[in-house]
Amino acid sequence: MTSITGFTLQQWQQLYQQDAEAIGVTLENLLATLSTDDTAWLYLATPAQLRAQITPLLAAYREDPASLPLFGVPFAVKDNIDVAGWPTSAACPAFTYQAENDAVAVARLKAAGAIVMGKTNLDQYATGLVGCRSPFGAVPNTFDAAYVSGGSSSGSASVLARGLVGFSLGTDTAGSGRVPAAFNNVVGLKPTKGWLSASGVVPACRLNDTISVFALTVEDAWIVADIAGGYDASDAYSRSNPALAPAAMSVAPRFAIPATPTFFDDRQAEGAWETALSALRATGASLHPIDFTPFQQLADQLYYGPWVAERTVAVGDMLQQPDNMDPVVHGIVASGEQYSAVDTFKAEYLRAELTRQIQHTLSQFDALVVPTSPTIHTLEEMKQEPVRYNSQFGTYTNFTNLADLSALALPGPFRADGLPAGITLVAPAWHDRALATFGQRWQQQQALTLGATGKAQPAHHLSLPDSALHVRVAVVGAHLSGMPLNHQLTTRHAVLVEETQTAACYRLWALANTQPPKPGLAKAGSGKAITVELWDIPLARFGEFVAEIPAPLGIGTLTLADGRAVKGFICEPAALSDATEITEFGGWRNWLTRKETTHV
Structure with missing residues (x-):
């Protein structure tokens, strides 16, 4: 049997396309290799629980494979997230209960065909970034067992890094979905708060929690989050995406970086960061040092101020049982x-002030890039300084949810001692997709092996699914890159997708008496392929963009050379009577170039 360790979503799909009926045997064999003697696992599916998930999916897959994009993909769930009929412990045996229902995010993933294999270990009550604050034992680093795995989502990161599952769910309040990703060489997507429902999740800090996703590739993480996410009326803090953020990041992004980053005298971590900066520049990004003080001040608030009382509320009566914690x-x-x-209100005012400063700073850049963690420590070192060293791990993560930001932790250049390091991209809320588009480019450039599996990245990367929150618009004239009206796109966070051509059934005219000069495009019985640019504009900005388009131009539907249909500029036929036909030039730029040459 082919080894399924370290399979990406694409490889799981290919496996079942060859033989969907093998799902039962494949996952039963996988389950047989897993054991709760491995401290990363707290609970594993029984064979009966596994079959109960598989049987209805197989019948549905036979009828419509496309309806189950995650068919048969095994995944792990952090044990502060409910799986129906299974125990939820939050790594506290005295707290354990049997979940009646799946957490909403789990239910959505199962409905897409994914199979829960087990529940994973964590820092108790998701309080920690270390992976060793659990009565069930510490989860060691997957590269060197003497070191911490990072927490609190330690088990989820560990089983994913070893390729035991296709993806895994963690949670992230202060960095719990990012620090373990860095320490284990995997991707950690920390979504915008409210995108993934918190229904069925044991809260740590309800105002600042989110389910997170661990995956071997950025595209896998995005696909999982996209399926698991969405508005949930049962979660008071769920919210809808306002459709204002860009669909992607530019090919030459502007990144902010801390002007004077701290590494707590860890020279190897600092060296990995410097290598990462060189690699970022090699992608075409420009790096701009900023004053990191507001970010650090806000990070300090999470544990050294009234915000910690949110954890007190979450634990509730268990606080009176110290022997059980x-x-x-x-x-x-x-x-x-x-x-x-009074302390709490003062803290909220400070949080708002610092957040405003942070948001202003980030508005000048595509994203902030930071080391995911400034250092790493051994399990023995953590016993000596459990609070101080944990705090160090959160230097570049603690502020993110307090400031309502999105984040994506990416594998980065390794330290000289062979341990993983990583970088994290941070941007305003709902910029998750834009971060993922750069993350894909970064991961392909780095070409690191996947997690701790030793396997190379797949030769062909999946593209991100088309976005329902953006409108693809074909522009043909004054809105092209570098043209006078292009700013009407860029100021609305529209992103250039590609240059392409229409189907060969269009004719192009240079309109008379327009300022700036504009072309008119019209469908005809016979014509020529006309060069256009495709731009993705946020859905919520599309209406105001259209409102600026003057007569005789408008927006209709264009057919491209490859058969795709997109929104695009069209022209009223009456305006063509005194226009100059320029179809033979094949595009507006060609016409302008010809005119300039003629004048010379």
């Missing part, structure tokens, strides 16, 4: 009791 976790959570309502 990890002592470090209990100490952190209990500290929330010392703050007053």
Whole structure:
């Protein structure tokens, strides 16, 4: 049997396209290799629970394979997220309960065909970035067992990095979906708060929690999040995407970086960061040092201020049972009791002020890039300084949810000692897709092996699914790149997709008496392929873009040379009577170039 360790979503799909009926045997054999003696696993599906998931999916797949994009893909769930009929412990045995329903995100993934293989270990109550605050044992680093795996989503990162599942779910309040990604050489997507429902998730800090996704590739992480996400009326903090953010990042992005990053005297971490900066420049990005002080001040608020009282609320009555809690976790959570309502309001005012500064800074760039963690420590070192070293791990992660930002942790150049390091892209809320488009380019350029599997990246990367939150518009004249009206696109976060051509059934005219000069495009019985540019414009900005288009131009539907249909500029026929036909030139630029040459 072919080894399925380290399969990407594309490889799982290809496996079942060859033999969908093998799903049962394939996943039963996989389950037989897993054991709760591995501290990354807290609970594994029984053979009966596995069959109960597979049987209805197989029948549905026979009828319509396209309806199950994750058919048969095994995944793991952090054990503070509910799976119906399974225990949820949040790594606290005294807290454990049997979940009646799937968490909404889990239910959506299962409905798409994914199969839950097991529940994974975590820092108790998702309080920690270390992976060793669990009564079920520490989860070691997948590259060197002497080191921490990172937390709190330690088990989910570990089983994914070893290729035991196709993807896994974690949660992220202060960096729990990013630090373990960096320490284990995998992708960690921390979605915008409210995109993935928190229904069925044991809260750590309800205002600042989100389910996160671990995957071997950026495209896999995006596909999973896109399926799992969406508005959920049962979650009071769920929200709809306002469709204002760009669909992608430019080919030459402007990145902010900390002007004076700290690495706590970890020379190898600093060296990996410097190598990453060189690699970023090689992608065509420009790097711009910024004052990181507001980010650091906000990061400090999460654990050293009244925000920690959110954890106190989440733990509830269990706080009165210190013997049933990890002592470090209990100490952190209990500290929330010392703050007053007055302290809390003051903290919120400070959070808002710092967030405003941060948002202003980020508005000048495509994203902020930071080391995911400034250092790493061994399990033994963590025993000596459990709070201080944990705090170090959160230097570049703690501020993100407080400031309502999206983030994507990416594998990066390794340290000189062979341990993984990583970088994280941070941008405003709902810029998740734009981060993912750059993340794909970065991962392909780095060409690192996948997680701890030793496997090379797939030769052919999946494209991100088409976005329902953006409108693809074909422009033919004054809105082309570098033309006088192109700003009407770029100021609305529209992104250039490609240059292409229409089907060979269009005719082009240079309109009379228009400023700036504009062409008119019209469909005809016979014509020629006309060069156009395709731009993706956020759905919420499309209406105001159309409102600026003057008569006789308008927006209709164009057919491209490859058969695609997109929105695009059309012209009222009456305006063509005194226009100059320029179809033979094949495009507006060619016409302008010919005119300039003629005048010379």
